[in-house]
């Protein structure tokens with residue numbers, strides 16, 4: 001068995017810890033570091049309750065080794081709150097987009113990536129984006145309403161905050177260097 | 184649920200990875216890419232490697248679009264492939280298949296190399312690389328090896344990758360006009376394809392103008408490549424469907440005739456069956472999804488719908 005010293009930035013705090021090779025990111029976050037927003041549901045990559053953002057991407061943290069996350073920036077659903085609830089969290093609250101709340105941290109993390117990339121999604125796009133997040137109790141109607149409301153509020157906030165015409169270009173992933181394997 | 188204990192080693196270049204594979208030649212070694220097949224297998228399917236070699240090689244996470252071909256590095260994620268303008272314009276079928284994989288979180292982590300190397304019988308990318316006539320690029324300590332996609336898939340979880348070798352990337356030639364499509368019937372529980380059909384149909388003498396469509400022709404099929412995943416233990420080409428298309432215009436009657444050949448190349452004994460679909464039903468799905476893929480490809484060849 002091997003152990004590894006890794007460093008993670010979680011919700012803005014830099015954490016150094018030692019993990020076993022087999023430690024999963026969700027357990028490092030919950031059991032080692034005490035960040036209990038990501039929940040453990042199916043443990044097999046299907047339910048999305050453990051979703052966190054890793055370097056801006058929603059990932060299922062039960063299916064990532066903690067050592068693979070070394071040096072990455074992790075945001076849990078709790079880390080999304082800015083003082084009070086953030087607009088996405090508030091919209092889930094207002095639209096009653098949850099019942100027991102078990103799936104909610106994962107829903108929030110996925111919604112964040114969705115709205116980052118697509119600030120004005122259709123209902124169909126919302127459902128497609130949340131395909132990997134399973135809710136056992138409230139159903140999806142209110143969840144989709146909540147995401148729609150969050151999108152509207154965020155775009156209203158943006159248009160009142162920014163001068164007209166400042167819609168910047170979205171970040172384009174730079175084309176990476178030539179792959180190995182062919183030269 | 185925890186994986187059993189194993190030693191972990193991170194490789195930051197291809198040579199480091201190959202060197203580690205050689206060093207552990209006598210051990211049970213697994214290469215780790217996105218981990219979205221391997222980690223679940225280590226939790227629930229009794230996969231207990233001694234050593235895991237993590238590919239953390241930036242050079243393998245790359246899209247390189249050239250004049251006549253596009254090379255995708257093994258570590259390129261589905262999300263990158265599906266969103267890349269270069270992939271969508273040069274090899275749109277691969278982008279379309281990548282966008283059909285699993286869900287948003289899976290697409291953020293899973294890689295094309297892992298998908299092809301894992302060779303799940305219902306995986307999406309194998310059908311796309313077969314229908315694209317792609318070549319799989321392998322690396323070992325002695326150099327390189329290239330395997331046509333048609334020789335790469337050997338069975339459920341079995342490929343041409345040999346011990347000590349790694350999959351470096353995939354070279355996909357650009358199609359020459361015509362249309363393409365990936366049509367998938369998603370397994371309700373797993374997300375993989377119950378049946379998925381990828382098609383690339385090249386046409387000539389027609390084209391993409393409205394005048395041509397008004398005249399009722401989309402051109403004559405000069406070549407067709409159709410591949411299915413989910414139906415048997417590996418992704419396969421469907422040569423009888425392909426042969427039935429060539430030489431005819433790409434419209435509804437020839438498509439129906441070609442789709443009716445969908446089962447001609449498949450031994451009914453080999454059709455997969457599980458709790459969601461019997462072998463017989465998968466056979467029906469195969470025919471229906473061949474027709475769907477060809478209809479979409481025909482619409483695109485005629486310029487009726489935007490490309491992926």
Ligand SMILES: Cc1cc2nc3c(=O)[nH]c(=O)nc-3n(C[C@H](O)[C@H](O)[C@H](O)COP(=O)(O)OP(=O)(O)OC[C@H]3O[C@@H](n4cnc5c(N)ncnc54)[C@H](O)[C@@H]3O)c2cc1C
Pocket residue numbers: 044045046063213214215216217218219220221222223238257283284285286289292293294295296297298299300301303305306307308344348349350351373374375376
């Ligand atoms: C909930 C869920 C839903 C999914 N749905 C789909 C779906 O709809 N369609 C689909 O196609 N897949 C689906 N998958 C599988 C997913 O796409 C996997 O990510 C993929 O098949 C494997 O890619 P990976 O990068 O995660 O590889 P890993 O899991 O890291 O590796 C898989 C295997 O390939 C080997 N390997 C990896 N990279 C290389 C390499 N470069 N050279 C040699 N060997 C290598 C590994 O040793 C291992 O044996 C799903 C997975 C999950 C968990």
Ligand code: FES
Pocket residue numbers: 039040041042043044045046047048049050051060061062063
């Ligand atoms: S607990 Fe991670 S996806 Fe269900």
Ligand code: FES
Pocket residue numbers: 097098099100101102103104134135136137138
């Ligand atoms: S609110 Fe209970 S699982 Fe979704």
